Amino acid sequence: MIIDALNLILTSPIIQRAIIASILVSIIAATSGTFVVFRGLSFLTAGVAHAALGGVALALFLQATAIAPWFDPILGAVIFAVFVAVLTAYAGERGVAQKMEVAVGVSFALSMSIAVFLMYYLPPTLVPVIWGYLIGDILLLDNLDIILLLGVALSLVTLFILFKNEFVYVSIDMEGSTAHGMNARAYNYLLLIFAAIAIALTIKAVGAILVYAILIAPAAASNEVMKTVNNVIIGTFVIALLAMFLGLAGSFAISASPSAIAGIIAALSYIIAIQVKRYIRSK
Amino acid sequence: MVTTPLIEAENLAVKYPNGDLALEDVTFSIDPSTFMAIIGPNGSGKTTLLKTMLGLIKPAEGSLRVMGLDTRKEYQKIRRMVRYLPQRDEIEATVPVKVKDIVLMGRLLKKPPLRMASRKDVDFAKDALRRVDLVDLWDHPFPELSGGQRQRVLVARALAAEGQIMMLDEPMSGADHDSQVKIVEALQEYYNESQVNIIMVTHDLNPIHTVVKDVLMLNRRVMGIGHPCAVMDLELLKQVYGPTAKIVELAGHKYCITGDSGFDRHDH
Numbered sequence: 001m002i003i004d005a006l007n008l009i010l011t012s013p014i015i016q017r018a019i020i021a022s023i024l025v026s027i028i029a030a031t032s033g034t035f036v037v038f039r040g041l042s043f044l045t046a047g048v049a050h051a052a053l054g055g056v057a058l059a060l061f062l063q064a065t066a067i068a069p070w071f072d073p074i075l076g077a078v079i080f081a082v083f084v085a086v087l088t089a090y091a092g093e094r095g096v097a098q099k100m101e102v103a104v105g106v107s108f109a110l111s112m113s114i115a116v117f118l119m120y121y122l123p124p125t126l127v128p129v130i131w132g133y134l135i136g137d138i139l140l141l142d143n144l145d146i147i148l149l150l151g152v153a154l155s156l157v158t159l160f161i162l163f164k165n166e167f168v169y170v171s172i173d174m175e176g177s178t179a180h181g182m183n184a185r186a187y188n189y190l191l192l193i194f195a196a197i198a199i200a201l202t203i204k205a206v207g208a209i210l211v212y213a214i215l216i217a218p219a220a221a222s223n224e225v226m227k228t229v230n231n232v233i234i235g236t237f238v239i240a241l242l243a244m245f246l247g248l249a250g251s252f253a254i255s256a257s258p259s260a261i262a263g264i265i266a267a268l269s270y271i272i273a274i275q276v277k278r279y280i281r282s283k
Numbered sequence: 284m285v286t287t288p289l290i291e292a293e294n295l296a297v298k299y300p301n302g303d304l305a306l307e308d309v310t311f312s313i314d315p316s317t318f319m320a321i322i323g324p325n326g327s328g329k330t331t332l333l334k335t336m337l338g339l340i341k342p343a344e345g346s347l348r349v350m351g352l353d354t355r356k357e358y359q360k361i362r363r364m365v366r367y368l369p370q371r372d373e374i375e376a377t378v379p380v381k382v383k384d385i386v387l388m389g390r391l392l393k394k395p396p397l398r399m400a401s402r403k404d405v406d407f408a409k410d411a412l413r414r415v416d417l418v419d420l421w422d423h424p425f426p427e428l429s430g431g432q433r434q435r436v437l438v439a440r441a442l443a444a445e446g447q448i449m450m451l452d453e454p455m456s457g458a459d460h461d462s463q464v465k466i467v468e469a470l471q472e473y474y475n476e477s478q479v480n481i482i483m484v485t486h487d488l489n490p491i492h493t494v495v496k497d498v499l500m501l502n503r504r505v506m507g508i509g510h511p512c513a514v515m516d517l518e519l520l521k522q523v524y525g526p527t528a529k530i531v532e533l534a535g536h537k538y539c540i541t542g543d544s545g546f547d548r549h550d551h
Contacts, residue, residue: 038378165398169388171378179337179367180392180444181359227379227424 022244054111055080085196136207213263294345389444431462
């Protein structure tokens with residue numbers, strides 16, 4: 001009986017895509033999420049995700065009004081996300097985290113306003129599509145979504161293998177890196193732009209609200225207990241994957257959104273990590 | 284033979300981002316090889332001058348040359364020669380790096396991407412850590428160190444790197460007495476061996492006045508330049524730091540007492 005059910009689940013293309021997407025999202029969390037936490041910019045993830053929503057709304061509006069029928073919502077999401085990331089990187093040229101936060105906050109507000117504004121001009125049939133991006137559903141991904149996620153995950157892995165040191169240096173000591181002759185500015189832009197693209201493409205699977213939970217909480221948890229950069233990356237991957245799989249499995253046991261369950265588990269992992277750290281310190 | 288000055292400023296003026304003048308009418312010249320201190324009260328433009336040397340800030344007027352290179356245009360060539368220690372609040376301890384990663388950073392920043400540490404890099408890094416007496420902490424997590432230990436590791440990062448000019452912005456700030464002594468000793472020893480130019484910004488001349496060769500005293504303008512003894516002049520100090528400034532002689536050394544630096548750290 002259980003074997004049959006398992007067999008049925010595993011041979012279903014929907015579930016297969018969801019499992020692959022879970023792995024890819026975990027890779028994105030382990031690379032991009034980890035370094036956004038290192039950079040002290042976890043708030044950026046929330047800002048970029050909601051900005052992407054504004055891009056989705058704009059794309060749907062352009063499609064519905066036949067101004068630009070070719071304008072895919074994903075494209076809109078990526079453009080808005082990168083815009084916020086570039087603005088943030090520009091504000092933080094001198095490494096001032098406070099200015100970066102203000103930039104994130106303002107562009108977050110602007111693009112959410114655009115999204116809500118455009119929703120009144122969209123045909124009612126399209127409004128649920130926006131809500132879909134807000135909540136996300138890993139069980140509704142098509143092959144193109146998987147290919148895009150795969151592309152992002154592979155690009156991020158390549159990028160971090162090539163430039164891991166540079167991203168660490170930019171996070172620790174932007175000014176010192178520049179003074180020693182490294183083009184820290186370029187690496188800062190590269191890091192934030194790729195993080196933004198990753199977030200924009202992840203929201204269809206996990207939703208704009210929960211992308212923060214999946215991309216940031218596991219990285220933050222791992223960073224609390226792990227002692228080296230590589231271990232933080234591995235720890236983040238394991239926590240994110242566990243959360244995603246438990247989310248998927250849980251969504252069959254009780255009828256709930258997989259990303260909601262995954263989000264709760266990811267957030268809990270951070271709370272547990274803080275307790276573990278406290279326990280280790282007290283010993 | 285005419286030597287190119289290490290630093291040459293001509294009518295230099297630099298503004299803060301808000302438009303106020305940080306430095307004005309600054310003209311001076313320092314020859315290599317030197318161990319030089321830039322001193323002055325808070326807000327006197329010391330750090331601004333250092334950042335202008337690196338091309339991180341552009342002059343509003345006049346010119347500043349480092350080894351004959353214009354800081355406006357040729358800052359990339361200057362940076363290739365520089366090893367730098369930023370002010371301590373510039374360093375983020377949010378990344379779980381080891382002490383060795385920080386020290387190796389000095390060498391790897393000068394390499395092209397992939398920046399793999401060679402055997403030679405590791406040897407240089409270990410030697411630098413030995414000079415600040417922290418080689419035992421090679422594998423220790425950097426964020427767990429005390430303020431003084433962190434400063435020593437960052438000094439080691441500069442010592443391990445390559446380049447003819449070492450620029451240090453308040454390397455002793457936040458360091459305990461023991462760490463301060465170790466930093467000064469390491470820098471003195473390194474300067475005597477290598478003749479690499481050291482330019483150190485500090486608000487407190489006392490711990491280093493016996494080891495530095497030149498002192499530049501700033502208070503938005505050049506207030507004094509020359510040998511430490513020449514700058515440790517009571518009238519000059521009162522002019523720069525206010526009427527409470529004093530000079531005390533103890534065991535054959537002069538010590539400056541200013542509002543900026545406590546005397547307690549130097550009387551034992």
